[in-house]
Amino acid sequence: MKKRIAWPMMAFFLIICSGCGYRLAGGGFIHDDVTRVSVAIFENKSTESRAGISFTNELIREITAKTDTIVVADGNATRKISGTVQSITFSTLSRSSSEEVTERQVNAKISVVLTGAGGKILWSVKNFSANESYEVFSSTVDEDANKREAVDLIAERVAERLVSQMTNDF
Numbered sequence: 001m002k003k004r005i006a007w008p009m010m011a012f013f014l015i016i017c018s019g020c021g022y023r024l025a026g027g028g029f030i031h032d033d034v035t036r037v038s039v040a041i042f043e044n045k046s047t048e049s050r051a052g053i054s055f056t057n058e059l060i061r062e063i064t065a066k067t068d069t070i071v072v073a074d075g076n077a078t079r080k081i082s083g084t085v086q087s088i089t090f091s092t093l094s095r096s097s098s099e100e101v102t103e104r105q106v107n108a109k110i111s112v113v114l115t116g117a118g119g120k121i122l123w124s125v126k127n128f129s130a131n132e133s134y135e136v137f138s139s140t141v142d143e144d145a146n147k148r149e150a151v152d153l154i155a156e157r158v159a160e161r162l163v164s165q166m167t168n169d170f
Contacts, residue, residue, distance in 0.1 A: 030069045030166040031114055031123045037069055038077040042110070046088035054152055055085055055110060058159035066163055079122070083112040086127060088151065093133055106150045107131040112162055123166055130154045130161070 029035055039060050044052030059081065060071050074080070086109040093103040108130055114123040132153045134146040 027066075027068055028167055030063060030067050030163065034069055034079050034114070034122070036072050036077045037063070037079045037081055037114070038072055038074045039063070040074065040080060040082045042083040042085050044085045046085050046108075048085075048088045048151055050148070051085045051088055051108070051151060051155075054155040055083060055158065058152075058155040059083070059112075059162060062156075062159040062163045066160075067167060078117045079114065081112065081114050083110055085110050090147075101136045103133055104136055104147075105131055105133045106147065106154060108151070108154045108158070110158060114166065125162070125165070128158060128162065130158050132157075 030037065039056060042052040042055045063069055063071055088106060088108045091105050091107070092101050093105050094101075096102045109127050110129075111126045112124065112128065113121060116122045132150040134150040137143050137146070
């Protein structure tokens with residue numbers, strides 16, 4: 001008896017859901033009809049050695065995960081994304097004493113350009129910024145790990161916001 005009820009219910013559910021117009025957020029191409037794009041490793045003007053690679057990798061991951069645009073090698077696309085990590089700065093957020101810092105903030109500024117055939121600028125943003133805080137420990141190893149994690153979180157957040165702006169054509 002349960003099988004007889006389950007199949008009609010399942011069929012009804014599929015028919016209703018297929019006609020309701022519901023779809024998941026995301027998808028589509030970045031900036032109009034950009035179906036294929038190459039992403040160059042971001043130039044790094046900051047003192048953080050891995051910053052350019054972190055921001056590049058996160059942007060590629062976000063484009064691949066959230067859009068229908070295919071990321072290809074440099075010679076296989078007429079549209080290119082290039083970027084620059086302008087700066088990564090650190091400031092003190094809190095102290096436990098006048099000499100001991102317990103929390104710092106990382107602030108990153110980047111610029112990104114999407115170009116088309118002939119180098120025509122299709123979309124760009126300058127001095128795009130984000131920040132993240134991290135705990136400071138007495139161990140330099142732990143502090144460096146927390147600092148790297150904060151920079152990676154910024155790269156992830158920036159990539160999400162950039163792809164959102166490119167797809168929504170802000």
